[in-house]
Amino acid sequence: MSTVAAALPRILPALRRNALVGLTLAVVTLPQAIAFSTTLAGLPPHFGLYAAIWGVLSTALLNPARVFSGGPNTTMSAAIGVTLLPIAPPFGSDYIGYALTLILIAGVIQLLFYLIRPLGRMLDLVNEPIINGLICGIGLFLIFKSLTSFAGLPINTEVEWPLWIAWQSLQAVLEIGNLYAVQIGLITLVASLAARQFDAVRNWAILIGVAAGTAYSTYLNRVHGLSNTMIEQIGNLSSIGLVFPSLPLFNQEAMSDIILLLPGALTLALLGLFQTVAAMRRMNRKIGGFTDARKGILSDAISNCLLPFLSSLPTCASFNRMWLVYKMGGQSRLTSIASALFLLLMVLFLADFIAVIPMPAMAATIMLLGANMINWEDIKPHLQNRREAVVFTASFLSVLFLDLFGAVMVGSILAIAYSKWEQAHPNISLRGNVLKIRGNIYYGSLPIIEAAYHRAIDRLDELVIDFSECYYIDPEGIRWLATAKAGRKVGLVDRRSGEDRRIPDRREGEERRNAADTTSTERRELEDRRAGMRRRTRDRRQHTEF
Amino acid sequence: MATLPAKLLRLGVIVSVLGGLYLVALKKHAERDEIRAAAVELTPGCKAKLESYALEPGADYRSPYVLRTMGAAKGIRGYSADDVRAIQRGCNIVDDTQGQLAKDAARERWNSGRFMRGKYASCDHCHQGVGDKQDAAGNRLVGSNGLAASWVMADMYDRFTGLLLPYELRQMQCYINSSNGFKPNAADDLLRDVTAYSRFLSAALDLKIGKHYAEQGVDEIPASATLRRGDDYVRGAHLYRQKCARCHGPQGFGTEVNGKVIYPALAGPNSFTLDARMNFHRVNTVMPGFICRNMPLGEEGSLDNQSCRDIGYYISTLPRPAGDKQGPLVAAWQRLMMTVMPPLTQYAESLGGANRPALQPALQTED
Numbered sequence: 001m002s003t004v005a006a007a008l009p010r011i012l013p014a015l016r017r018n019a020l021v022g023l024t025l026a027v028v029t030l031p032q033a034i035a036f037s038t039t040l041a042g043l044p045p046h047f048g049l050y051a052a053i054w055g056v057l058s059t060a061l062l063n064p065a066r067v068f069s070g071g072p073n074t075t076m077s078a079a080i081g082v083t084l085l086p087i088a089p090p091f092g093s094d095y096i097g098y099a100l101t102l103i104l105i106a107g108v109i110q111l112l113f114y115l116i117r118p119l120g121r122m123l124d125l126v127n128e129p130i131i132n133g134l135i136c137g138i139g140l141f142l143i144f145k146s147l148t149s150f151a152g153l154p155i156n157t158e159v160e161w162p163l164w165i166a167w168q169s170l171q172a173v174l175e176i177g178n179l180y181a182v183q184i185g186l187i188t189l190v191a192s193l194a195a196r197q198f199d200a201v202r203n204w205a206i207l208i209g210v211a212a213g214t215a216y217s218t219y220l221n222r223v224h225g226l227s228n229t230m231i232e233q234i235g236n237l238s239s240i241g242l243v244f245p246s247l248p249l250f251n252q253e254a255m256s257d258i259i260l261l262l263p264g265a266l267t268l269a270l271l272g273l274f275q276t277v278a279a280m281r282r283m284n285r286k287i288g289g290f291t292d293a294r295k296g297i298l299s300d301a302i303s304n305c306l307l308p309f310l311s312s313l314p315t316c317a318s319f320n321r322m323w324l325v326y327k328m329g330g331q332s333r334l335t336s337i338a339s340a341l342f343l344l345l346m347v348l349f350l351a352d353f354i355a356v357i358p359m360p361a362m363a364a365t366i367m368l369l370g371a372n373m374i375n376w377e378d379i380k381p382h383l384q385n386r387r388e389a390v391v392f393t394a395s396f397l398s399v400l401f402l403d404l405f406g407a408v409m410v411g412s413i414l415a416i417a418y419s420k421w422e423q424a425h426p427n428i429s430l431r432g433n434v435l436k437i438r439g440n441i442y443y444g445s446l447p448i449i450e451a452a453y454h455r456a457i458d459r460l461d462e463l464v465i466d467f468s469e470c471y472y473i474d475p476e477g478i479r480w481l482a483t484a485k486a487g488r489k490v491g492l493v494d495r496r497s498g499e500d501r502r503i504p505d506r507r508e509g510e511e512r513r514n515a516a517d518t519t520s521t522e523r524r525e526l527e528d529r530r531a532g533m534r535r536r537t538r539d540r541r542q543h544t545e546f
Numbered sequence: 547m548a549t550l551p552a553k554l555l556r557l558g559v560i561v562s563v564l565g566g567l568y569l570v571a572l573k574k575h576a577e578r579d580e581i582r583a584a585a586v587e588l589t590p591g592c593k594a595k596l597e598s599y600a601l602e603p604g605a606d607y608r609s610p611y612v613l614r615t616m617g618a619a620k621g622i623r624g625y626s627a628d629d630v631r632a633i634q635r636g637c638n639i640v641d642d643t644q645g646q647l648a649k650d651a652a653r654e655r656w657n658s659g660r661f662m663r664g665k666y667a668s669c670d671h672c673h674q675g676v677g678d679k680q681d682a683a684g685n686r687l688v689g690s691n692g693l694a695a696s697w698v699m700a701d702m703y704d705r706f707t708g709l710l711l712p713y714e715l716r717q718m719q720c721y722i723n724s725s726n727g728f729k730p731n732a733a734d735d736l737l738r739d740v741t742a743y744s745r746f747l748s749a750a751l752d753l754k755i756g757k758h759y760a761e762q763g764v765d766e767i768p769a770s771a772t773l774r775r776g777d778d779y780v781r782g783a784h785l786y787r788q789k790c791a792r793c794h795g796p797q798g799f800g801t802e803v804n805g806k807v808i809y810p811a812l813a814g815p816n817s818f819t820l821d822a823r824m825n826f827h828r829v830n831t832v833m834p835g836f837i838c839r840n841m842p843l844g845e846e847g848s849l850d851n852q853s854c855r856d857i858g859y860y861i862s863t864l865p866r867p868a869g870d871k872q873g874p875l876v877a878a879w880q881r882l883m884m885t886v887m888p889p890l891t892q893y894a895e896s897l898g899g900a901n902r903p904a905l906q907p908a909l910q911t912e913d
Contacts, residue, residue: 154732171660172731174571175578182571186564193560197553401874 014332021330022338025069025321027207029056029343030354031362032321032369033072034234037313039149039363040077042090043099046240047313048072053344054243055307055315060336062299065291067283069322069336070303070315075138075271077313078145083264087257097249100308101258104248105265107304107314110273114297123277124293129382129392130411131278135319135373137399137407142370144169146363150185151177152232163400180220180229181360188213188364206365213361232359238351242344246311269304272316274408276300279317286326320369387418420444426470428452434493436466441477450480457489466493578735581653582631589647592637595676599750601634603627609750614684622749629742636743639736640677640693643668646806656736661721661729663867664816666800669720669740671810672824674840678747679761686751687846689765689839693740694747696762698755713741722821722870765839766831772852777830782860785853789842796895797888798864813864814884820876821869826855826862833858 033048041047051072059070080099081090088095113119144166148154151173173182192209195201201208220229250258277293284290296317304314325335346354382392395411402410425448426439435456437449457463465484467473473481484490588596600610606621613619625633635656638648643658644665645651651659659665670676677693680686686695700713711719714732717740721729730736753759769777787796793809794800800811811817823829824836834854840846849857865883868876 148731168660169731172734174567175574175657176731176733176735177571177575179571179575182568186568189564190561193557197557 015334018330018332018334019338021325021328021335023342024204024207024328025325025330025335025339026052026342026346027210028324029071029321029339030346031210031357031365032074033313033343035146035149035359035362035366036072036074036077040074040145041080041099041313042084043080043096043313044091045234045237046244047099047311048077049237049240049343049347050244050310050312051307051315053340053347054310054312055303056336056343057340058303058306059299059315059317060333060340062302063291063296064333065280065283065296066289066331066333067287067322067325067335068280068296068333069318069325069339070276070300071318071321072313073272073275073316073318074142075275076268076316079264079268079271080313083261083268087260094249096246098254098257098261100246100248100311101250101254102261102265102268103304103312103314104308105258105261106268106272107301107306107308109266109269110297110301110304113269113273114294114301117294120294120297123273123297125416126274126278126408126412127391127415128282129388130395130408130415131274131282132378132382133392133395133411134274134278134399134407136379137396139370139373141399142373143367146366146370147173149232149359150182150363150367152181152230152360153177178230180224181231181358184213184217184220184231184358185360185364187216188361189367192364192368206368209368210357210361210365213364214357217358217361218356234355234357234359234362236351236355237347238355240347240351242348244311246309248308268314270408272300272304272314273297275319276317279319279322282319283322283326287331320372323372391415391418424448430456433460433462434464434466436469438469440472440474441467441470441481442472442474443476446477446480453484457487460489462489462491464491464493468493581656582628582735584631586631586634586638587649587654588634589638589641591641591670591676592634595641595678596634596637599746601625601630601746601750603630607749609752611684611750612752616752619752625746632739632742633746635735636739636741636746637676639740640669640673640743642670644807656730656734656739658730658736661736663819664811666802666807666811666816667818668807668810672836677744678751679840686759686761687839688760689763689835690761691764691836691840692747692759692761693744694751694753695759697741697744697748698753698757698759699762700755713744714738717741764832764835767834767838767851767854768831769855772855775852777826777852777855777859779856779860779863781853782856782858785849785857786860789849790857793842797891798861799888812861813866814888815867817864817866819867819869820880821871825866826858830855830858833861 029052030049033052034045035048037043037048037051038045056069056071059068063070080102083102084090084095084098088098113123144163147166147169153169153172153176188209191212192205195208196205217229217231217233221231276296280291280293280296300316307314379392382388391411391414394414395407398407398410423440423442424444426437426441426445428438428449429436430452433456435453439445441449453463453465465481467481481492485492598610600608603626604624607624608619608621610619635654639655639658642648643655644662644667645655645659648654673679673691673693675690677691678686679690679692686692696716697713701711714737717737718729718732748755786798790798790812794812795809798811798813798817800807800814800816801809818824821828823832826833834851834857837857838847838849838851838854842848865880865887867884868880
């Protein structure tokens with residue numbers, strides 16, 4: 001007891017700071033949660049709120065990363081809307097049931113990504129330029145997407161070419177937008193932007209903007225009456241309680257539709273995992289720590305398997321909110337836990353105040369978040385390297401021209417193609433009669449090596465192929481080397497021809513015992529091949545590591 | 547961190563851009579209000595239609611149509627001057643969506659051209675008789691896409707997607723599917739005026755809300771309504787030359803005279819898209835149904851079901867624009883097809899066949 005009392009002065013300041021960050025996080029998450037569920041996912045507002053409460057809480061408890069904030073996510077919410085739109089009308093009971101099923105299937109798929117290790121590793125193939133391209137694209141998309149609710153117009157829910165829709169929406173805002181709504185949105189924007197210029201209230205900018213917009217909206221409704229201003233508000237949340245249990249829709253009738261949901265579920269699962277893994281990677285590097293991405297995958301998977309039973313949107317890492325936590329100096333999982341608890345208290349006890357927040361103000365908030373995601377400091381390094389610039393631009397444009405999944409695919413294919421291209425072009429140099437190969441000898445690089453080899457062997461009587469600096473040789477490469485060696489004009493230099501500096505590996509004790517005999521083993525192997533005999537039972541490591 | 551002047555400058559730029567946009571919005575809103583208050587110049591078709599239904603501002607409205615058919619007409623609540631102008635504008639939009647008869651097309655038709663990809667499409671092409679097709683005796687025709695009958699089914703489930711669609715969203719379906727354009731916002735005057743007009747028509751014809759009338763929509767023709775010989779491209783092409791090519795052109799590009807579309811395009815850049823339900827390869831009952839009930843003009847009902855399906859099949863093989871959701875690749879491919887195929891087809895047809903029916907020269911074809 002006394003030790004706790006003694007430690008209290010040291011703990012209290014940290015606790016207070018985390019609580020403040022948590023409170024801000026809760027306030028910032030609130031409009032996002034409602035906007036994502038109503039405007040993007042086509043679900044009632046409590047879905048977003050429960051994701052911001054239970055989703056944030058469960059990921060915070062399961063994920064050991066120091067700066068991590070889960071909860072409702074733009075792209076995942078949009079993916080739900082996009083997947084379900086052709087299947088059921090938004091806000092209906094069928095739609096909600098299908099949405100829960102979709103989330104559950106996505107959670108199970110994410111669990112598979114944890115259980116099947118190589119699948120999880122594949123997520124790491126998404127590199128920084130792709131992630132930043134996606135983030136910028138999503139940021140711009142968020143701004144476009146909020147245009148209609150910014151002006152109090154109905155949302156065009158059909159999925160089309162986003163840039164074209166953005167242009168149409170802008171014209172609609174200018175021509176037929178509700179001017180009261182536009183005024184509220186503008187006041188929110190300007191107030192937030194102005195507040196952001198002062199360091200003292202910088203972290204409160206969004207909150208100040210929402211407050212200003214709400215105040216103005218309340219004033220307008222007093223003067224003109226809600227029936228004349230026609231401003232959409234969050235509405236009554238007082239019916240939202242502690243938990244709202246729900247069941248995903250699984251029955252015989254729905255099966256054909258549920259099968260249609262599977263590609264969407266895969267997209268949803270991947271979108272969540274990509275963001276979680278990428279955000280953890282970025283944030284780990286920022287704060288100089290390391291948390292295994294698999295822990296993030298597991299926490300997301302378990303959360304998303306639980307959340308459909310709590311009427312909640314799926315959860316994944318949120319770039320913008322993690323950025324906020326980092327900027328405000330949050331250093332502990334306590335911030336996320338605090339934010340979930342604060343939000344729960346706000347929803348339970350302050351519902352009357354939340355009800356009058358106007359939708360245009362929230363649309364303005366989302367526009368600001370979108371603008372925040374486009375960060376020049378993050379983009380600049382990618383533009384200095386041509387390949388990174390191409391990958392970044394491709395994934396950025398793909399968000400605007402294709403969809404998110406398409407963008408991830410285009411970006412990954414480009415990035416993988418570039419690294420494959422790099423591997424397929426080993427560094428080959430000819431010094432005297434030594435052909436030195438640095439890189440890989442495999443089916444992709446063999447044509448390049450062969451070309452250099454034949455050019456050299458035409459001029460030289462004797463050639464030494466030095467592949468001591470090769471780190472990967474595939475069976476095809478071994479066969480080729482064997483054939484080259486068979487030409488008798490060729491000598492080989494592998495790592496063991498020089499001195500072997502490797503520390504013996506305990507796992508391969510048996511191999512090591514034969515190490516002295518390697519050259520004779522090799523010779524024997526070549527003879528065997530010449531005789532047309534193959535040894536199929538050899539250990540693969542002996543093929544690939546010389 | 548930026549210095550204070552830099553911050554102020556940035557803030558100033560953002561605020562002035564936002565303020566500028568707000569001023570533009572004010573100006574555009576004022577313009578719209580002005581158009582809403584201005585007198586409407588009716589197209590000839592609308593003048594005749596609305597005069598025959600005696601549309602005037604007044605305290606109550608008695609429909610001449612009901613008086614004629616039923617012998618007596620009950621007075622219903624009349625239309626204000628604002629309502630009348632909205633109905634007139636709606637009628638104009640249906641009759642002449644692209645504003646080819648208007649002095650200032652963008653102004654008098656609420657920028658409708660923005661939402662249409664080609665220059666030809668008009669509501670009137672499918673919703674014939676300004677959305678209210680009648681024979682000489684004043685009988686409304688089965689499967690004629692009547693707007694009045696459509697309005698009384700105002701909120702109906704989409705047959706293909708199962709979504710509950712209000713009347714405005716059903717008009718958006720038109721913009722997506724049949725007018726190969728992008729859709730206007732659900733709150734746009736473009737949709738509201740057409741809604742007002744449709745609603746007026748239903749009052750003038752005394753149709754009952756929620757009731758299904760035979761002139762609503764297209765009288766679809768599934769394969770089961772034929773002898774199931776299969777739909778045939780060659781028969782379709784033959785019939786097309788005999789029955790359709792005179793007006794729609796040998797390549798289906800439609801007929802335009804002096805900048806006014808006389809007959810709509812069935813193929814090429816001004817036609818409906820691959821995603822349209824009119825496209826036989828997407829929904830194979832709508833186009834045949836439309837043809838059987840509404841084509842050829844003046845000889846409606848002269849084609850049998852199988853012929854209609856054959857013609858629909860043939861038409862859907864002609865090159866046309868990609869749908870909105872099909873992405874840039876399909877769009878580029880269709881663009882290429884629309885450029886390359888017509889000359890090739892023309893060349894192939896010029897090689898001639900002795901048993902080919904002679905084409906009547908089209909009035910004037912574009913493209």
